[in-house]
Amino acid sequence: xxxxxxxxxxxxxxxxxxxxxxxxxxxxxxAWIDHIIQKEED
Numbered sequence: 001x002x003x004x005x006x007x008x009x010x011x012x013x014x015x016x017x018x019x020x021x022x023x024x025x026x027x028x029x030x031a032w033i034d035h036i037i038q039k040e041e042d
Contacts, residue, residue, distance in 0.1 A: 011036065 013032065
């Protein structure tokens with residue numbers, strides 16, 4: 001919350017309904033990272 005209080009956008013996106021087995025959709029993960037980076041560059 002510290003960053004949100006400084007006017008920074010804070011994204012607490014979490015995968016819901018996916019067990020903590022580490023079997024995540026890596027393409028989706030990297031697309032999310034690219035989206036965050038692109039927003040910072042704009």
